[in-house]
Each structure stands twice: as structure tokens, then as C-alpha cells.
Amino acid sequence: MSPLFTIFISAVLVNNFVLYYFLGICPFLGVSSRLESSVGMGMATTFVMTMTALITWPLYYYLISPETGLNLPFLEYVIFILVIASLVQFVEMFIRKFFQPLYRALGIYLPLITTNCAILGMALFMVIREYNYLESMVFGFGAGAGFTLVIVIMAGIREELEWVPVPRAFKGAPVVLVTAGFLALAFMGFSGMISP
Amino acid sequence: MSILTSLIVLGSTGLLAGAVLTISYSRLKVEEDPGVEEIMEKLPGLNCGACGYASCHEYALGVAAGSADVSLCRAGGPELSAELASLTGVEGPPEGPPVKAVVLCGVKDRKMNAEYRGSKSCLSADITGGGGMACRYGCLGYGDCVKACPLGGVRLNPAGVPEIADETCTGCGLCAGACPRDIIKVLPVAKDSKLIYVACSNTQSGKNTRKVCPDGCIACMLCVKKGPEGVFEVKDNLARALPRENGADISSLKCPTSCIYEKKIQGNR
Numbered sequence: 001m002s003p004l005f006t007i008f009i010s011a012v013l014v015n016n017f018v019l020y021y022f023l024g025i026c027p028f029l030g031v032s033s034r035l036e037s038s039v040g041m042g043m044a045t046t047f048v049m050t051m052t053a054l055i056t057w058p059l060y061y062y063l064i065s066p067e068t069g070l071n072l073p074f075l076e077y078v079i080f081i082l083v084i085a086s087l088v089q090f091v092e093m094f095i096r097k098f099f100q101p102l103y104r105a106l107g108i109y110l111p112l113i114t115t116n117c118a119i120l121g122m123a124l125f126m127v128i129r130e131y132n133y134l135e136s137m138v139f140g141f142g143a144g145a146g147f148t149l150v151i152v153i154m155a156g157i158r159e160e161l162e163w164v165p166v167p168r169a170f171k172g173a174p175v176v177l178v179t180a181g182f183l184a185l186a187f188m189g190f191s192g193m194i195s196p
Numbered sequence: 197m198s199i200l201t202s203l204i205v206l207g208s209t210g211l212l213a214g215a216v217l218t219i220s221y222s223r224l225k226v227e228e229d230p231g232v233e234e235i236m237e238k239l240p241g242l243n244c245g246a247c248g249y250a251s252c253h254e255y256a257l258g259v260a261a262g263s264a265d266v267s268l269c270r271a272g273g274p275e276l277s278a279e280l281a282s283l284t285g286v287e288g289p290p291e292g293p294p295v296k297a298v299v300l301c302g303v304k305d306r307k308m309n310a311e312y313r314g315s316k317s318c319l320s321a322d323i324t325g326g327g328g329m330a331c332r333y334g335c336l337g338y339g340d341c342v343k344a345c346p347l348g349g350v351r352l353n354p355a356g357v358p359e360i361a362d363e364t365c366t367g368c369g370l371c372a373g374a375c376p377r378d379i380i381k382v383l384p385v386a387k388d389s390k391l392i393y394v395a396c397s398n399t400q401s402g403k404n405t406r407k408v409c410p411d412g413c414i415a416c417m418l419c420v421k422k423g424p425e426g427v428f429e430v431k432d433n434l435a436r437a438l439p440r441e442n443g444a445d446i447s448s449l450k451c452p453t454s455c456i457y458e459k460k461i462q463g464n465r
Binding site (some may be wrong): 056059063064070071072074075078079082083086089090093096097102 | 251
């Protein structure tokens with residue numbers, strides 16, 4: 001298998017950001033009540049993740065890195081967050097212009113992509129694992145695709161949950177958390193296939 | 197040295213990001229009518245849907261575009277339509293008296309013919325032989341109106357009859373629509389800020405009403421004969437309070453089944 005394909009499958013399934021690393025739980029639980037908006041959220045996150053990888057890679061290796069850059073490792077987090085925040089602003093403008101209903105459905109969760117730890121986590125993993133430019137792009141896209149996959153599965157389950165007689169003590173958030181746990185259990189079946 | 201480089205690096209990255217955002221903003225700017233925001237601030241923001249629009253925002257868009265009538269928001273009431281009218285320059289509807297929802301049933305102890313074990317909702321109980329309740333007109337007490345109120349202004353009293361918080365009630369009528377027996381009515385408040393109503397909806401003869409409920413109106417005509425003129429009428433074996441503009445004094449009136457209620461309304465919205 002080519003390393004690119006391995007990285008992609010690893011990010012989507014085996015080491016899924018939401019269910020393996022438990023990153024990005026906030027939008028995963030917050031925007032997964034309806035299928036339509038969860039697809040939108042997944043798309044927006046995938047776009048932001050891929051673009052983050054594309055922009056932060058050169059920034060890291062030409063400005064921050066101790067070996068090839070200006071040796072400013074303490075700027076890593078600030079610069080990454082800056083890039084992510086700007087990208088989210090851009091995505092917000094874009095969605096507001098062209099997809100008004102989606103904009104209102106996502107609501108507060110759209111600006112909250114800024115603080116979605118899955119995105120910052122992706123950028124930091126990219127550095128730790130020393131991916132090259134192409135690998136980073138594939139990794140960013142894979143991480144976003146994995147997030148989309150999981151949030152869409154979750155939304156599908158939650159839409160069905162509406163029709164199920166849930167015991168009173170489990171109504172609302174508890175049953176969602178239990179569902180997330182089962183989903184994580186299912187994804188455990190992939191574990192060990194590829195080490196991160 | 198490293199402080200200076202980090203300042204330059206961070207500053208220039210920030211400036212670059214800012215520049216890109218500024219350029220894309222000028223390209224992707226959404227032309228939204230500034231009036232929409234202003235109207236949104238006035239609207240109650242309940243998204244109750246009583247106006248026929250999906251949300252308050254949709255309604256605000258309609259009002260701003262001039263395609264929606266300013267008087268549609270029932271939660272906001274006549275005050276809001278006046279505000280919207282002055283905001284958009286459209287002529288508003290004539291101002292009416294404030295309206296409040298009242299419950300036309302005052303049962304304190306329900307007589308039951310049968311036990312009802314179905315879904316705990318008035319609608320289901322009503323279509324299931326009246327939920328075992330002897331009176332076919334009275335309040336079933338499962339609280340469909342409580343769920344219907346977007347402001348949480350309806351609750352059931354110990355007897356299981358809804359109580360409406362007058363300072364919360366906007367007269368939107370959503371509770372009235374939720375009641376399968378139609379015993380919640382939205383009535384105008386008179387000038388002395390009093391609301392007089394007969395808390396019974398049973399149109400059976402007095403004798404038969406008596407059989408199913410000790411608190412129902414038996415159409416004894418006492419309120420028509422002894423009460424102030426033009427306040428009550430009895431039709432179809434049921435006393436009703438007539439709509440009126442001016443106040444009326446009913447303190448001396450003694451209803452034998454005490455189903456005439458008087459509410460003092462404070463803090464009209």
C-alpha cells in the first residue's frame with residue numbers, strides 16, 4: 001500500500017479523530033441532531049482541515065521549525081490558531097453568502113469550528129509525525145472526512161432515536177453519549193490495523 | 197533578537213490573514229436589509245410559528261420586504277404591530293383592547309365514568325370516549341395547553357385545570373388551538389382591566405350538567421336577573437359573559453355554583 005493511502009485510511013477509520021482521539025466532541029454532539037446540518041458541518045470542517053494543513057505546513061517549516069525555519073517553536077500554537085480562525089471566518093462568509101439555510105442551521109457551531117480541537121490537533125499531529133506536504137494534505141482531508149463520516153452516522157442514528165421509546169432517565173443527552181460510546185466501540189474493531 | 201523575529205512573523209501572518217479576509221469580505225458580503233435586524237430585535241424571538249412563517253427571522257424578512265402584514269405576530273400583540281408599523285411606515289391595524297386567554301372550565305373534582313389508561317394527552321383522551329370523564333365539555337387535565345405555550349405561562353392547578361399567568365399571556369391563542377374541547381378562549385380585557393367570564397362550557401340542561409359536575413353552570417338565569425345589565429346572557433343552557441368595553445361591578449352577584457370568575461389583569465403586554 002502506498003503511504004498516502006495508509007495515511008488516509010488511518011485518519012478516516014483506524015485512528016478516527018472523534019472516536020479514537022476524542023477530539024471535536026463539541027460539534028459531534030451539538031450538530032448531530034439533524035442529518036442535513038451534520039453533512040454541512042462535516043463539509044465545512046473538512047474544508048477548514050484541508051486548508052489548515054495546506055497553509056500551516058509551509059508556515060511551520062519555513063517560519064517556525066527549529067531545523068528549517070527561524071527557530072520559533074513557541075509560536076506554533078498561536079500561528080496555527082490564527083490560520084484556523086481566519087479560515088473559519090472565510091468559510092462563514094462563504095456559507096452565509098451561498099447557503100443561507102445552512103448558515104442558520106449551523107448557528108453558533110460555525111464560529112465554534114475555530115475552537116474545534118480536532119483541527120488544531122490535526123495540525124499538531126502533522127508536525128509530530130513529520131508528514132511531507134502531500135501527506136499533510138491527505139492527512140488533513142482524511143481527518144475531515146473521518147469527522148464527516150462519524151457525525152453523519154451519528155445524525156442518522158439520532159434521527160432514528162426520535163422514534164424509539166427511550167427510558168425517561170436516558171432522554172436527551174445521556175442516550176446520545178451512550179450512542180457515541182457504542183459507535184466508538186464499533187470503531188475499535190479497526191484498531192491496530194495501522195499504527196498512527 | 198528572537199522577540200523581534202517572532203513579532204515580525206506573527207504580525208505579518210496576522211496582517212496577511214486580515215488582508216485576505218478583507219478582500220474576500222468585499223466579494224462575499226451579504227446584502228441584508230438593515231431593517232431586518234431592527235425588526236428582529238422587536239420580535240419576541242419565540243419562533244412559535246403562529247404568524248405562518250417558519251421562524252421570527254423569516255417573518256422579519258417578510259415584513260422588511262413589505263410582503264407580510266405587520267399584525268401577524270400574535271405573541272407581540274397590538275403593541276408590536278404598532279411598533280412594526282411605525283418602523284416600516286406601513287399603516288397598522290386599528291388598536292384593539294388587550295386580549296388574554298381564559299379557561300372556560302372550573303371543575304374542582306372530576307366525576308369519572310371509567311378509567312382511562314391511554315396516552316397522557318387531552319387529544320387522545322378526548323377521542324377515546326372522552327377519557328372516561330363524565331362531562332363531555334370539561335377540561336381533561338392532561339395539559340396539551342401547557343405544552344403548547346411557548347412562554348411556559350400555563351400550568352395545571354391541583355385540580356388539573358390549566359391556570360394562565362396573566363402577566364405572561366400575550367393572547368397568542370396557541371393554547372386555545374391545542375385544546376381539543378375548545379374550552380380555552382382568548383377574550384378582550386375591559387377598560388377597568390377586569391376580565392369577567394363564566395368558567396363552564398357545558399351546554400347540557402341544568403339537570404344534566406349537575407349530574408356530571410358540581411361546579412358547572414346550570415343556567416339558573418340568576419346572573420342575568422340580578423347582575424348588572426348587559427354583562428351576562430344565557431344561551432343553550434349556558435351563561436356567557438358578553439364582550440363589553442366598560443367595567444362592570446359584579447361583587448354583589450352570588451353564583452350558586454360559583455362558576456363566574458373575575459380576573460384583575462395587571463401588567464398588560
